[in-house]
Amino acid sequence: MKTSSLFIIFLVLTGCNFKRLRTQELSQENEPYFKVNAFSISYDQIQKNIIAPSCIACHSGKHEPSLTNYQEVFSALKKIDQSVLKEKSMPKRKPLSSELRATLKTWISVGAPEFATESAETPSPTPTPNLPPLSRPVLFADFKARVLEPSCVSCHNQGNKDGLTSMEDYTSVKSVVEFLLPMMTGKVGNDPIPEDQRMPPPKSTPLTEDQLNTLKWWLEDGEKDQ
Ligand code: HEC
Ligand code: HEC
Structure with missing residues (x-):
């Protein structure tokens, strides 16, 4: 129910081009994601x-x-x-x-800004403490360990009382996979999505560059389970 209302919003935002947009964004194989920031x-x-x-x-x-x-x-x-x-x-x-x-x-x-607001460098994924350096292809287990467990599972766990999608298993995550990039980057293409649809919610600890790269590479590498 929640998922479908979100889906409508994304369709409106993207003019139904969501899939295409994603493939475009992901098309440069093995290129760091934000190469041209x-x-x-x-x-x-x-x-x-x-x-x-x-x-x-x-x-x-x-x-x-x-x-x-x-x-x-x-x-x-x-x-x-x-x-x-x-x-x-x-x-x-x-x-x-x-x-x-x-x-x-x-x-x-992007509005011809006088000053840059973000760094041009794509930080190479710095290993999250206690985790080995990320290697490609990124698999679900990597994505889960680096992103979902630290930043999502506290709310999105099996049987949570709000009926949120569990972020603990592959099938369940796959069922909402097209929302992940917009929600976690806060953008569809260059268009910002509404604040209240960002994940993790604005009050939580923001995702790190490493976490975002992990997501992007998981998607780019084919959203594989193993
Ligand atoms: C060799 C000289 C020369 C150089 C170099 C040059 N311009 Fe021009 N520009 C002109 C002239 C002369 C005009 C007046 C219109 C015309 O003759 O086409 C003009 C007109 C313009 C206009 C007005 C067009 C309009 O519709 O009113 C813009 C904007 C412009 N130039 C931008 C640039 C930019 C940006 C650059 C660099 C990337 C540049 N120009 C380099 C000579 C130059
Ligand atoms: C603090 C709790 C919290 C955290 C942490 C959190 N979410 Fe959410 N998430 C929510 C709530 C609440 C909703 C329902 C929002 C609504 O209905 O407007 C939601 C909705 C979603 C949805 C839409 C499908 C659904 O289950 O309703 C997705 C997809 C999602 N979150 C992904 C994530 C991801 C990925 C992360 C980690 C990067 C994350 N969330 C972290 C609370 C959280």
Whole structure:
């Protein structure tokens, strides 16, 4: 019952594209998950790699718009998007590499923040205390030991009085598997999900990077039991 109401919300959020979205996100085999972390791009990087070498010569007084600081770039974003990414008419005569265009696009897509809010590094899974380093493929037993037992089973256990899905056995976890990534990362693609659907609930200890990687790799490696 609870599961189905959540499911409807996710379908609305994802426009029924949930499965596809997940496969896309997971498609880069063995790539660390957050290799390109959109929130790790700051204005500083855009300035250094794109604006200074490719725009400033013409856009610091000579031609409109002036692009000499964050505010100016930010106010010209729509036009930049149009001319650099869509029409590719800028920079004049010297198009950006596709990598730089992709970086710019990603930066704009998350709202062109002045400062990065997350680290670019994907921390390699640091072993959780008392657990051996994680090896691939990640199996259910790894996921259970590193994620479910420490962070979920206190509430999601067999026969709990609220009827929550047990996170103790493979079959039961598989029955809600498509909710795990959005609930635990708090996002479907770039869209945040409602606070009250995040897991573990906002008041609990947040998941570590290692735990999130364990989830992602378990999914990526085929959600295997053993
Ligand atoms: C060689 C000079 C030159 C360089 C380099 C250059 N521009 Fe331009 N830009 C111009 C000129 C000239 C115009 C005026 C419109 C035109 O002639 O196309 C212009 C216009 C624009 C506009 C306004 C378009 C509109 O719709 O009003 C934007 C936005 C822009 N440039 C962004 C950039 C960005 C971002 C870069 C770097 C990635 C860049 N330009 C690099 C010369 C340049
Ligand atoms: C503090 C208790 C608590 C913890 C810890 C917790 N949950 Fe939940 N979980 C809930 C409650 C309560 C609901 C029902 C929410 C609702 O109905 O709105 C829920 C719902 C869910 C659901 C929807 C299916 C169902 O059983 O209702 C999933 C999937 C889920 N949680 C996964 C997890 C995962 C994965 C973790 C660990 C990363 C976790 N939860 C940790 C309390 C918890």
